[in-house]
Every structure is written in structure tokens, then in C-alpha cells.
Amino acid sequence: MPTLSLTPTPERQSPIRQESLTVLARVDREAPLRATLDALGASAPSVFADPELGIHFARLVVIPKDGDQADSSVWLAFESNFDTPFSGEVEAQAAHLDALSARARDTLAEIFGCCSGFPAAGSPEPAGRLAAYLKAGLVPSTASYQGHSHRSIARIRLERDLREIILTYLETANGCGPEQLFERVRDHVRALSKTDPRLAGLDVDQPAPPLPDPVVRSQHLSEGWAPWIEAGKLKDTLPILLNLPKALLEWQKHDAVFDVREHQERWTDADREAFSAIARSEDHGTQNALTHVVPLREGSGRLTVLKHAHATVNRISQNHFQYIGQLGTIPSIHFAKWLLFESDRRLLFFSNYDKSWESYLGDFVDRAPEGLNLAWSCTREYPRTVAFAFEGAKDEETFKSWTRAYQVPTQFFYSAYTDLTIETINNNTWIRTRLHDAPSAGGLDAWLRRLT
Amino acid sequence: MNTQPGSSLELDEIQGLVLNGYRHHTAARYVMFEIVDAARARAWLGSVVNHLQFGDYRKTPREQPPFIRDVCCNLAFTHPGFAALGLPTIALNGFSQPFQEGLADPNRARRLGDDGASDPTKWAWGGPGRPVHGLLAVFGMHCTPEGYAALKAVIDATLVEANGVRETAVLDTVPTDPVLRKEHFGFRDGITNPQIASLAQPGKGDIIADGEVLLGYENGYGHLPMAPHVPAETDRAGVLAPAVARPGFNDFGRNGSYLVFRQLQQDVRAFWEYVYKAKDAIPGLPAGREGAEWLASRLVGRWPNGTPITRYPERPGPDAEDKLNDFLYYETGDGFGARCPIGAHIRRTNPRDTTLPVPHDVELSGSPDDAEKRKAVLALTALHRIVRRGRMYGDPADPVYDLERLRQCDDKDRGLHFLCFNANLNRQFEFVQSNWAVNPTFAGLSRDPDPLLGARRTVPFPAADFTMPGGPGCPTRRVHDLPRVVEVRGGAYFFMPSRGALRYLAACGA
Numbered sequence: 001m002p003t004l005s006l007t008p009t010p011e012r013q014s015p016i017r018q019e020s021l022t023v024l025a026r027v028d029r030e031a032p033l034r035a036t037l038d039a040l041g042a043s044a045p046s047v048f049a050d051p052e053l054g055i056h057f058a059r060l061v062v063i064p065k066d067g068d069q070a071d072s073s074v075w076l077a078f079e080s081n082f083d084t085p086f087s088g089e090v091e092a093q094a095a096h097l098d099a100l101s102a103r104a105r106d107t108l109a110e111i112f113g114c115c116s117g118f119p120a121a122g123s124p125e126p127a128g129r130l131a132a133y134l135k136a137g138l139v140p141s142t143a144s145y146q147g148h149s150h151r152s153i154a155r156i157r158l159e160r161d162l163r164e165i166i167l168t169y170l171e172t173a174n175g176c177g178p179e180q181l182f183e184r185v186r187d188h189v190r191a192l193s194k195t196d197p198r199l200a201g202l203d204v205d206q207p208a209p210p211l212p213d214p215v216v217r218s219q220h221l222s223e224g225w226a227p228w229i230e231a232g233k234l235k236d237t238l239p240i241l242l243n244l245p246k247a248l249l250e251w252q253k254h255d256a257v258f259d260v261r262e263h264q265e266r267w268t269d270a271d272r273e274a275f276s277a278i279a280r281s282e283d284h285g286t287q288n289a290l291t292h293v294v295p296l297r298e299g300s301g302r303l304t305v306l307k308h309a310h311a312t313v314n315r316i317s318q319n320h321f322q323y324i325g326q327l328g329t330i331p332s333i334h335f336a337k338w339l340l341f342e343s344d345r346r347l348l349f350f351s352n353y354d355k356s357w358e359s360y361l362g363d364f365v366d367r368a369p370e371g372l373n374l375a376w377s378c379t380r381e382y383p384r385t386v387a388f389a390f391e392g393a394k395d396e397e398t399f400k401s402w403t404r405a406y407q408v409p410t411q412f413f414y415s416a417y418t419d420l421t422i423e424t425i426n427n428n429t430w431i432r433t434r435l436h437d438a439p440s441a442g443g444l445d446a447w448l449r450r451l452t
Numbered sequence: 453m454n455t456q457p458g459s460s461l462e463l464d465e466i467q468g469l470v471l472n473g474y475r476h477h478t479a480a481r482y483v484m485f486e487i488v489d490a491a492r493a494r495a496w497l498g499s500v501v502n503h504l505q506f507g508d509y510r511k512t513p514r515e516q517p518p519f520i521r522d523v524c525c526n527l528a529f530t531h532p533g534f535a536a537l538g539l540p541t542i543a544l545n546g547f548s549q550p551f552q553e554g555l556a557d558p559n560r561a562r563r564l565g566d567d568g569a570s571d572p573t574k575w576a577w578g579g580p581g582r583p584v585h586g587l588l589a590v591f592g593m594h595c596t597p598e599g600y601a602a603l604k605a606v607i608d609a610t611l612v613e614a615n616g617v618r619e620t621a622v623l624d625t626v627p628t629d630p631v632l633r634k635e636h637f638g639f640r641d642g643i644t645n646p647q648i649a650s651l652a653q654p655g656k657g658d659i660i661a662d663g664e665v666l667l668g669y670e671n672g673y674g675h676l677p678m679a680p681h682v683p684a685e686t687d688r689a690g691v692l693a694p695a696v697a698r699p700g701f702n703d704f705g706r707n708g709s710y711l712v713f714r715q716l717q718q719d720v721r722a723f724w725e726y727v728y729k730a731k732d733a734i735p736g737l738p739a740g741r742e743g744a745e746w747l748a749s750r751l752v753g754r755w756p757n758g759t760p761i762t763r764y765p766e767r768p769g770p771d772a773e774d775k776l777n778d779f780l781y782y783e784t785g786d787g788f789g790a791r792c793p794i795g796a797h798i799r800r801t802n803p804r805d806t807t808l809p810v811p812h813d814v815e816l817s818g819s820p821d822d823a824e825k826r827k828a829v830l831a832l833t834a835l836h837r838i839v840r841r842g843r844m845y846g847d848p849a850d851p852v853y854d855l856e857r858l859r860q861c862d863d864k865d866r867g868l869h870f871l872c873f874n875a876n877l878n879r880q881f882e883f884v885q886s887n888w889a890v891n892p893t894f895a896g897l898s899r900d901p902d903p904l905l906g907a908r909r910t911v912p913f914p915a916a917d918f919t920m921p922g923g924p925g926c927p928t929r930r931v932h933d934l935p936r937v938v939e940v941r942g943g944a945y946f947f948m949p950s951r952g953a954l955r956y957l958a959a960c961g962a
């Protein structure tokens with residue numbers, strides 16, 4: 001079993017991968033919790049930035065009650081996307097919670113102290129109790145996606161600095177043929193890596209650290225529906241979609257769907273304040289966090305369809321999209337995750353994406369409506385779909401407005417690299433990899449043009 | 453699609469400025485006003501609507517009536533303006549959210565890059581606590597003292613307290629030189645605008661759906677844009693069309709368009725001082741004027757005479773009007789920015805057939821040589837277009853825009869009254885401004901904001917680089933420390949309503 005240490009080792013040797021976890025806890029004391037979370041912005045980033053934790057992104061968010069259900073609760077959700085040397089999900093999550101409980105104990109104890117069943121404060125709070133509490137609150141996802149899997153924070157930062165160093169070199173380099181230029185860049189990097197701490201551990205004469213090669217993967221998978229069919233073999237989805245009880249398909253036609261106009265015309269000051277609260281939590285860095293929570297549609301069979309649809313989305317995302325850094329053809333998602341909670345009656349969606357909400361939602365509509373329909377068509381008021389996968393999100397204004405209506409503000413969001421887009425991270429890796437393993441003549445042009 | 457120009461648009465209903473920049477009306481003045489007495493203002497609307505310029509003159513050839521007026525007036529309102537006139541709440545809530553919140557909203561300001569000296573709290577007009585209600589835009593044929601006096605007379609006669617309105621800001625413009633047609637930095641402007649499908653001239657490309665500009669028509673997704681409705685019984689004069697598929701309601705938004713107005717101050721000397729200095733760090737550039745012109749043209753994406761860099765990378769081409777806008781990027785063999793840098797102002801405000809992100813995986817996004825792929829890319833960028841109607845203000849820094857003299861010019865107040873129309877503020881203007889222009893990670897770049905609009909914005913992080921991707925034999929070049937050369941001095945979101953909507957308002961509280 002590997003030992004847990006994320007202290008920067010030569011990143012070539014540590015087979016670090018990324019894992020994700022979500023802890024949900026029922027909230028007992030909402031007002032103090034909100035106050036604590038509001039005050040967190042200033043102090044918590046340094047806690048989560050602890051290199052031993054290896055956190056890419058973390059969020060803390062209060063999920064309000066479902067007003068239509070008497071037995072619904074207010075929840076606190078904690079999400080972390082982190083580096084781990086463990087290959088199994090369960091071990092990785094347990095180790096991360098142990099580390100968090102040890103290194104961020106005071107912060108987390110104060111926050112979860114507002115939640116139900118939290119062990120009465122000891123003095124000092126023993127780490128084991130907090131970890132046990134958090135582990136008990138772990139909720140598995142129904143589907144998830146990572147845009148830059150298999151790269152540690154250290155590697156992401158090194159590759160960012162490497163690109164910067166190469167570009168600085170090129171600024172004043174003399175014009176020459178691509179082969180010569182490539183060699184000169186390599187010489188420059190080789191020399192610098194001996195002295196520049198930003199390049200510590202980089203050795204361009206060794207093979208690049210292994211990474212599932214997107215090119216190889218995608219050779220077999222052409223665009224459009226091919227990956228969905230290939231990776232999922234449709235073996236789970238097809239029977240469902242074909243043998244769907246007629247009643248269910250019928251039902252779909254009569255489901256209540258979101259009406260933009262009706263919603264908007266009823267907006268009150270409270271609604272406007274809710275929208276402002278969401279907007280206040282957005283656009284502070286290159287990435288944004290979206291937290292979306294919607295109840296499932298009434299009626300039996302919905303849960304079954306949703307679970308199968310999510311299993312399909314998940315399998316394809318794990319086996320294909322994760323390697324190419326695009327979900328569907330959406331290039332701007334770092335992490336995305338769906339999970340069911342409150343007796344499988346509500347669906348929670350978390351994502352960390354680049355650029356503005358409008359751009360992100362636009363990508364959904366323009367590039368991957370089928371996948372989103374599969375993920376959400378069984379939830380309340382979702383724009384009308386055909387056979388759960390078609391139309392739906394293609395109704396642009398309705399889909400965007402529906403999403404906003406079920407969105408909640410993300411009270412706290414931490415990112416380990418607020419200046420990097422998924423495109424840049426993947427491009428930097430590409431540049432770095434080819435610097436180790438010199439590209440062929442044609443590939444050299446591609447390598448050079450990626451340096452922007 | 454209807455090919456007969458204008459036949460499917462209700463031209464009598466649409467205010468002229470939405471359809472036409474009035475280029476031959478060289479004199480223009482914009483007046484912001486406040487509504488101080490709703491009843492009087494409504495009465496005023498009832499009469500002033502007959503003096504506004506609508507699009508009816510476009511139904512006939514130029515030599516036949518109805519003619520365009522010598523003085524064209526157009527009228528638009530902000531959300532607080534419509535509220536002050538007594539538009540029912542149901543309709544006020546039916547406008548798009550950005551319009552309801554206003555341009556000066558702090559969350560919006562952060563996203564659009566309006567910080568530092570551009571922060572809405574520092575605006576000369578339109579900032580928080582100083583709401584603008586309406587805009588009267590007046591255009592005349594003669595940019596002479598007498599011509600301007602005539603415009604002033606029109607304004608002074610109508611924007612009076614007896615009419616329930618009061619001027620809050622008067623914004624003058626200067627005509628562009630009729631031959632050079634340059635903006636203050638010295639670049640030819642007013643070249644590119646998409647055409648509205650129903651008014652498109654045959655043979656000329658760059659067409660967007662009517663509903664990308666006008667409410668009441670199908671947009672790029674084939675849907676009718678969200679528009680404000682009013683209960684039919686409140687339309688006593690019966691001047692509005694019935695709402696589509698909604699009995700009992702009339703459509704207040706139809707034939708109207710959202711108008712973005714931003715006063716953008718330009719620091720001409722800072723721009724050219726920077727360019728002159730930065731060019732020296734680029735190996736192999738000619739010294740002096742020639743090198744400065746080369747670098748500045750990369751920043752804009754066009755040479756000062758307007759010819760596109762992607763077509764003429766080495767030196768300016770002939771400025772034949774019909775050739776200036778006749779280009780795509782991939783198609784010109786410039787998919788990766790080796791000629792026109794990806795971060796250039798015109799390439800990032802309209803990437804045309806550029807696959808985003810650049811530099812992309814040919815393996816994943818498909819080859820640019822594939823015509824189908826290119827069409828798909830064009831279709832995506834076409835969802836983010838705006839119709840620009842801006843004019844300059846302040847005297848040009850130099851009458852012939854000589855670079856040496858621009859570099860040493862005075863620092864008088866000058867800039868661009870940036871106006872643009874669109875049907876969806878979120879997806880069009882705000883998208884272009886925030887995701888394409890000021891975003892330093894646009895299209896796979898890492899720290900490159902729009903060199904004209906976006907340098908050193910606090911959010912998402914201060915960025916001030918400009919990268920010029922390399923080509924055969926030439927490595928990628930980069931310059932640093934771009935200065936802020938454009939600051940926002942005022943602004944508001946307006947809606948320019950139809951004739952019927954204005955008449956509805958006139959009868960509103962009656």
C-alpha cells in the first residue's frame with residue numbers, strides 16, 4: 001500500500017491521480033453556519049492550500065430545504081477534488097479525510113459543529129472523531145467527470161511555469177527552422193532546470209511521465225454519438241430506452257415543464273436578492289463553481305431511468321471524455337459531479353468550470369445537449385425532452401433560465417490555480433510531453449503553434 | 453427565408469437607428485434624461501412619436517418616398533425609465549435580466565471588467581444612485597455650427613420640464629473624417645457589422661437571424677427571444693400586436709431592441725507611446741514609424757487603413773471598400789494566428805471561423821480543412837454578434853492621424869460613444885465583452901486581454917501580455933505591460949421600443 005505523502009517529490013515518480021469526495025451533513029444551526037462560511041473567505045484558502053492536502057478545488061455550500069417536502073432538511077455540502085497516491089476510491093477518500101481532519105481540524109470542526117450529530121467538542125478535539133464524522137457523511141456520486149485527470153497540482157504548476165519559460169525564451173530567439181528552434185528550446189530548458197526552482201525535478205532527457213494519450217484514445221472514437229455508443233456499448237441504456245414502459249414515455253409528454261415567462265413575471269424582491277447572491281459568488285477568478293439542486297420528477301420509474309442514464313454518462317466520461325479533456329465536446333469543465341441525496345429524491349450537481357456562466361451554459365446548449373438531457377430529464381420542470389435524450393436543453397433560454405432557477409450560491413470556493421483554464425492545463429501538458437519525446441517533423445509545427 | 457429585403461420586417465414599427473447607422477447624418481448628439489412627471493411625459497410621448505425616424509423609408513428605393521428625414525430622432529428607455537412611465541410590473545419583469553439589473557450593477561461590472569478608473573461609482577453618468585431614464589439620440593446632415601445648432605434647437609424644444617422630462621447629460625459627437633473614417637487611435641472603423649437576414653443585400657455574406665437583433669422574430673436557435681408582454685386590456689388604444697400563443701396578452705417587446713451605451717474614453721498618447729516602446733523588444737522589427745505601425749496593427753487586427761492583417765500580414769493592402777471585410781481566418785490559412793494574432797481586437801470580438809480554443813487538437817476538434825467543420829464553427833460564433841452603432845467624441849488628436857504626432861498628442865477628453873444593438877444581452881454583448889474581449893484566457897491564451905479594452909483588469913487576474921503566434925521561420929513573439937488605454941466614463945442599458953410600444957406607453961396611465 002502506498003504511503004500518503006504529497007510533499008513535492010519528483011513528479012515523475014509519484015503516480016498521483018485525482019479523486020473527489022462529497023460530504024453531506026444535516027444542518028442544525030443555519031444562521032451561525034452561514035456566518036462562519038461568510039467569514040471563511042479570508043482564512044480558509046490558506047488552510048486548503050496546505051500542500052500535504054493536495055486540494056485542487058474545494059467548496060462549502062449550504063443547500064436549502066425543498067420547500068415542497070415536509071421532511072426535507074437544510075444540508076451542508078463539502079466537496080474536495082484532491083491528489084491521491086491511492087488507486088482505490090474508498091482508500092483515497094478515507095486518507096484525504098484523515099489528512100483534512102488532522103490539518104484543517106479547527107476550521108472544519110467549527111463548520112461541522114453547526115451540523116447534526118457532530119460529536120460534542122472535546123478540548124482539544126481529537127482528530128479521529130472529526131474524521132469518523134466526515135466519513136459517515138460521504139455520499140457517492142452517480143456520475144462524475146475530470147477535465148485533467150492524472151495530473152497532480154505540482155505537475156500542473158510545473159507545466160504552467162515551463163510554458164512561460166519557453167515563451168520568454170522565444171520572445172528574443174532568432175528566426176530559424178523548427179528543428180533547430182526545438183533543440184535550442186530543449187537546451188535552454190535543460191540548462192535552466194538545474195538552477196531554476198520552478199523546474200525542479202524536470203528532466204527532459206527522460207521520458208515524459210505517463211499519461212493516457214488522448215490522441216490514441218480518440219483515434220478509435222470519432223465524434224458525435226460514437227463515443228457514447230462505443231464506451232457505453234449502449235448495453236445498459238438501450239434496453240432501458242427501448243423497453244421503457246409506454247406509460248413512462250407518455251408521462252413525459254405530460255410532465256410540467258419550466259416556463260421562463262411565467263417564472264420571470266412572478267419575480268419578487270426575494271428572487272432578485274437570490275439571483276444577486278449567486279452573482280456575488282461568481283466571476284472572481286478564471287474558474288467558477290456551480291451548485292445546482294433539483295428534486296426528481298414525481299412518478300415511479302423516474303429514479304430507475306435516472307440511475308441508468310447516469311451510469312451511462314459516468315461510464316463514457318470515465319472511459320473516454322476524461323482522457324481527452326472534454327465532456328461531450330465541452331472543453332471548459334475541470335470537475336463535474338452528480339449525486340442523489342435525501343432518500344434519492346433530490347439531485348445535486350457540482351461543477352468547476354472556466355469563464356462566465358453564460359459561456360458555460362452556452363457550451364451545454366451548443367455542444368452537448370443530449371448528455372445533459374440524459375442527466376437531468378427526470379428532474380422537476382426540466383425542458384421537455386424526447387426519449388429522455390433529445391430536444392430539452394436545445395431550448396436555449398428555457399434551459400438557461402431553468403438552470404439558474406435551481407442554482408444556489410456557492411458560499412465558499414477554493415482553487416489551487418485561479419489563473420488556469422482546462423484548455424491551458426491540457427495544452428501545457430501537451431507542450432511538455434513533446435518536449436521530452438521530440439515530435440516528428442510535422443508534429444514540430446503543431447508543437448510550436450501551441451506555444452501561445 | 454424571405455429574400456425580398458425588408459418584406460418580413462414590420463419596418464414602420466422599428467426605430468431607424470436599429471436598422472441603420474445614419475452614416476450620411478454626420479452630426480449627432482445624445483441626450484440622457486430623467487422623467488420628472490409621468491403624466492406629462494406620457495403626453496409628450498404621444499406627440500413625439502410622430503417625429504421619430506422609423507424604418508419605413510427602407511421599404512422603397514432611395515429616390516422614392518417615404519424619405520429619411522433631415523433630422524432623425526430616436527428614443528430609448530432604461531428599466532427605471534419604463535417603470536417611471538408606469539409600464540405594468542408584469543412587463544417590467546418580462547425584460548431580460550441584465551436590462552432589469554442595469555449596466556452599473558456591481559456583479560456585472562466585475563464581469564465586464566469595469567474596475568479601477570472604469571468603476572461605475574466613478575462614472576460621469578449612469579452610475580449607481582444616478583439613474584438615467586431615457587435617451588434621445590438626434591442626427592443631422594450637417595456637421596457645421598449651424599447644423600449642430602439645429603440639433604440643439606430640436607432638443608431644447610422637446611426636453612423641457614413642461615413635457616415632464618429633464619436633461620441629465622448631453623453627449624456630443626464629432627464626425628469621422630469622411631475619407632479616412634478613422635477612430636481616435638488612428639484605425640479605420642465602421643467596417644464590420646452583421647446584416648439582419650430580412651434586410652440583407654444579396655451576395656453580401658455575414659448574415660444573422662432577425663431575432664438576434666429584434667424581439668418578435670426567430671433568433672439563431674429558431675426561437676422567439678423572450679419579450680415583455682402586457683395584459684391586452686391595458687392596451688386601450690389597441691396599438692400592440694397580440695402575443696404569440698398567449699391569449700389575453702399583447703407583445704410590448706416586438707420590433708424593439710436592446711441598446712448598449714458605453715462612453716469609452718481613449719488615451720491616444722498612452723497607446724502610441726506604449727507601441728513605440730514595446731516594438732523595440734521584438735527582434736527584427738524596423739525602427740521608428742514602420743515598426744510601430746506593424747505592432748499596433750497586430751493589436752487591432754487591421755492596418756490603420758482598415759485592411760485585414762490576415763490578408764495582408766506584411767504591409768497594408770489597397771483599401772478597396774468591398775475587400776475590407778471579405779475574409780475568414782482559417783480560410784485565409786491563418787487558423788492559428790501566425791498572421792492575425794488570436795488576441796487582436798477584431799479577432800477576439802468576432803473570431804469568425806476560428807476554432808475555439810486555439811491552438812486546438814486537430815484530432816479532437818476536427819480538421820479546419822473540413823468545410824463542414826468550418827461551417828459548424830461559424831454557426832457557433834454567429835451566436836455572439838452585435839450590431840455596432842458607435843460614434844466618436846472629442847477632437848481627433850491629429851487631423852491626419854500621423855503616428856508620430858499621435859504619440860505626442862495632448863490629453864484632451866476624447867473617445868468612442870460605443871453603442872450596439874442585440875436581442876440577448878447575455879449571449880451577445882456581455883458574452884463578447886466578458887468571455888472574448890477582456891478575458892485573458894480567451895481561446896487558449898494564458899495572460900492576454902484585449903489590447904484595446906482589457907489590460908490590467910483586477911478580475912480574473914491582472915493581465916497585460918500580447919502574444920503573436922509564430923509561423924515558419926519566426927518564433928512566437930510576445931510583448932508585456934500593455935497599458936489601460938480605454939476607460940469607461942458612463943453607460944446604461946436601454947431598450948429602443950417599437951412605434952406601437954411608444955404609443956402604448958403614451959396611453960399607459962390614462
Ligand code: HEM
Nearest residue numbers: 635639640641642643644716798801802868870884885938
Ligand atoms: C474605444 C474602444 C474601441 C475601439 C478604439 C475599437 C476599435 C475598433 C476598430 C478599429 C475596429 C475595426 C473596424 C471594423 O471592423 O469595423 C473594431 C471592430 C470591432 N470592434 Fe471595436 N473598438 C472599441 C470598443 C469595442 C467594444 C467595447 C466592443 C464590444 C464589446 C467592440 C467590438 C468590436 C467588434 C465586434 C468589431 C468587429 C470585428 C469583426 O467583425 O471583424 N469594440 N473596433
